[in-house]
Amino acid sequence: MTGISGARIGMVLGTEDVTPTVFWFAVSAGASVQLDDLVVVETLKPDGRPVRFYGLVDNVRKRHEGVTFESDVEDVVAGILPASVSYAARVLVTRVDPENFIPPQPGDTVRHARGDDLKMALSADKMGQASFPGGLLADGQPLPLNFRFVNGESGGHINISGISGVATKTSYALFLLHSIFRSGVMDRVAQESGGRMAGSSGGRAIIFNVKGEDLLFLDKPNSKVVKKEAEASANKGFAGDRYALLGLPMTPFRDTQFLAPPRAGAAGSAIVPHTDQRSEGVTPFVFTLREFCANRLLQYVFSDAGSSLNLGFVIGNIEEKLFRLAGTQTGGGTGLKVDDWQVDLSETPPEDLEFGDLGGVNLRTFEQLISYIEFKLLEDRDGEGDPKWVLKQAPGTLRAFTRRLRGVQKHLTPLIRGDLSEAEANRYRPNLLSGAQLSVVDIHNLSGPAQMFVVGVLLRQVFDHKEKYGRQDTVFVVLDELNKYAPRDDGSPIKDILLEIAERGRSLGIILIGAQQTASEVERRIVSNAAIRVVGRLDLAEAERPEYRFLPQSFRARAGILQPGTMLVSQPDVPNPVLVNYPFPAWATRGDEVDDLAGRNVVEVGDDWLR
C-alpha cells in the first residue's frame, strides 16, 4: 500500500450522488483545483480496510451558496448580503484499489495524487520498465505511456485526430518518436526481453512528409526552442524546461535520411531531388522499370481498381504478364527487353525507341511500357490484341485500363525509370530499413496518384521485409491524412496494405502512427486497432461522432477549445483520457527555424537558397 503524499484539497460532497466512477468534492478554502488534476480518496469499509479511488478532475464549478436570486451577486459583491462561494470539482475515477467498487463516503478527504499515488492513478506501476513520457500533465509531472501498448507486445499503433494546423498532429507524432527513441524505453524493454529484441539500435521510423517541406529539417536544431521553452516554463510555473521535466534531451533527431522524388525531366536526364528549400542531404529515389514489373507494383498505380470487377481482373492479369516478362530478362540493366512488339503496327509509336539485337525493343521509360501494353491489348493481330494478354475481356474494359494508365503516365514517368545503370539504380533505390534510423520520405510535391503509388509501394516493401524477418526490430510508420489513403467508403490497394498493417502489423513489429483530421472518415478497422488514441483540437460536430466515444462527454466538449501543444491521450491502462502538453520541437520544422549558428553560417545557408 502506498502512502498518501499530496495536500488535502477537499471533501467528497454528500449533496451530489457519490458513485464508484464519478463523484464531486467540495474544494477546501485556499486550495486550487483545476481540470486534469489527479486526485486520490481513501475510504474505509465497515471492516476497517481502506479502498482508494484514483481519478482525475474533469469539471470544476463555483457558485454562490445560500442566495436565491441571480441578481443577488451584486449585493454580495457590494458587501451587503452574506454568501459564501461554493467551489466544487467532479472526479472521474480511473482506478480503484483494491477493486472494491463501493462509493466513497461523503466527507472523505480528497488529496492531490503525488509520487506513488500518481503512479497508481496513471497505472504506471503496471507499466514498470516499459513506461515512457507521453507529455506533461497540467502540474508538470510526466504522463507515463506503456510502450508494450505501442510496440505490439500487448497492443500497437497510435492514432491521432485533430483539425489541421491547430491540433499539431504531426508535431505530437514526432514528439512521441523522439520520446520513444531517446527515453531509453526501447533498450529497457529489449533488455527485459532477454535479447530477443534489438532496442533503439534496431528501431526504425519512416515518416511520409505530405505537407510543405516541414519535415525536411528534423536533423537541424530549432533556433526558437530555448526561448519558447523558457517562456512556457515561466508561464506554467515549472521548475525547469519541459524537456528536462520529461527526462528527454533537447536535441534534434539524429541518424536521419531524407528521400525525395526526382524532378521531372526528359528521359536520361540527371536525377535531382524535387525539393525547394533543402537540397543538400536529400537523396532522390526512383524505381526501375524492371522492379516495377518484377515486384508487381502495377496495382498501386490504380487507386480505384475496386470500382469494377473486370478492371481488377485486367490489372491482375497484366501484372502477372509483366512479372513473367521481368522473369525472362537476361543480363543487367533496368529496362525491359521485349521482342514481340511490332512497332510499325502501333497507332502512336514512341519516338525514342531503342532497338536491341534481333529486332527486339528495349523499354526504357514508363511511357514506352504503356505503349507496349496498349499494343499487346488493343493493336496486335489487327486490333484484337494478344489473346494471352486480353483473356477475352471486352475491348471497352481494356480501353478503360489503358486510359487510366495514360492518365497517370505523366505523374509516374519521373519515378519509374528504365534508363539507369545498375549502379545508379542501387544508389537511388529507397532504402528504408537498413539506412538511417529515421527516414523522411517527402511526397508533398507529388500529385495524388503518385503519392498513392509511393506510399503503397514503400509500405508493401516494409511489410514484405518484416514478414520475412519477424518483429524484433520495430518499425514505426508515420502517415498523416489517413482519410485520404484509407477512406472509410472506397477501396484502394493502399487501404489494403494499411489494413494489413493495422491488423497484422503489430505482430510483425510494424507500428502505424496514423493521423487524420477526422477519424470518422477513416476505415474503422484502422482506427479501432490503435491502442493509443490521441485527440487534439476537434470540430465539435466531429467530436460527437461514435469514433470519439472513448472520450467522456466533458472531454469531447473540451476538444473544441484545445490549444496547439495540448492533446488528450487515451491509453488502455488508464480508462479515462488525460490532457497533456508537450514541448516545442527541438528540431526545425521549417527552413527559417533552422538554427543557423549551429554549425553553419549565414553565407552557407544563403548558398543553399541560391543554388
Place this chain on the structure above:
Amino acid sequence: MRIRLDPWPVDTQDGQLTLKPFAGLVFNAETEVWAAIAPREIPSRLRRVLVVDGKPRMEARLLLDDEAGGLSLAGFGAFVAGAVDLCPHGTRQAELLEVAAQRVLAYSSESAATVRAERLSPRNPHTGRLEYTPHVFSGSGLEGAKSKVQRLMLDAEAELSHRLASALPLDDSDPNALPDTLVLQDGPVRIGGAGRAVLGYVKTLHTDYLGADRIGLLGTLKPGERTPVLRFRVGDQGGEQGSEGREQRFTWYVRLCDPPFYQHPLAGVMRLEMHAPEDSDFVPRGVLDIANLSGRLLCKLASQPHKDARAPQNLIPTAALEQAMGRAMGSAELVTRRIRSHLARELGHVALEGAVA
C-alpha cells in the same frame, strides 16, 4: 372610492392599514421645525454595521403527567440569534456572525412532575447534538412554552446587540469617541440596553406617535429622507404620575423607497429607535450622527419586492440571516422525528409495563 393595498402579505400577523394613537407624550428633541431632513453621507469613521436578528421555533408540545395524575404543559423549542457583519462602504464581503442554535425544554412552574432533562433530551451521536436545556416558565398557559422560547430569543438578541455595538458617548465633548460599530436590531430597542450604538428598526407601524398634525409628513418623505428626532417614554400612558413609563427613547422615521401609488401611504416607511439619556432634553451628537446616516444606510440595505414579500423594510442582510438561522436550527421534520423516536425508546417501555400489569 379609492382603494389602497396593505404592503404586507396577508399571512403576516398584523396588517398595516390603521394606526393606534400613542397614549403618552411625544416631544420635539432635535428641532421645532417639523420638516423632512435630507440624508447625509455615511461617515468613513463608521467601519462596521451589524444587523442582528433572531428566530424562535417550537419543535414539539408536551403534556407531562406526574404519578398523582396531575397534568402540566411543556415544549421543546429552539431559537437562534445571529448577526451579519458588513462594511457600510462595501469594502469587504458581508459575513455571518455567531449563528448558532440553542435548544430549550420549557416547562411550567406548576408542574408537579420532576423534569429530568437528560431523560427527555434526545441525543444522537451520529448526527450531532440535539440537547435541550430546561427552562421553567410561570403559569400553565398553552402558549407558555412558546413565549418562553420567544423571551429567551429576545434576551439573546439584546445581549448580542449590546455586546457587539460600540459604546455611545452620551457626552458631546469628545468627537473622537463617536462609534465605529453600529448595530441594527430588529424591533424596538430593549429595556436596559442604554449606552450602546444600537439602532432598533420597526418594520411594521402599529402605533401613531405623531398625531394628526404631524403624520402628514411621512407621506411626503422622499427615499432616504427622515423626520426630525422625537423623544418619548416607553409605556407612557399619559396623564397621571407613575404611569409615565420606564425609559426615554429617541425616535424618527425614514422612507426607504417610493411606494407604488396603489399602496398604503406609509409603505416603505420605517420607524427607528434609540435609547435616550434620562436627564437631558437635547439630542446627543452620537444619536444625531446615526440619525443622519440612517437614511443612506437603510436605503442601501433595502430589498426588492420581487425578492422579498416584505420589501423594502425586510433588509437584504436580514433575509440572508433568517435563511442561515433556519438552517442552523436544522430540518424541523428531522428534529421532530428524532424527538418521537427518542421518546418512544426512552419512555415507551413504561407504558408497556403498565399495560402488562
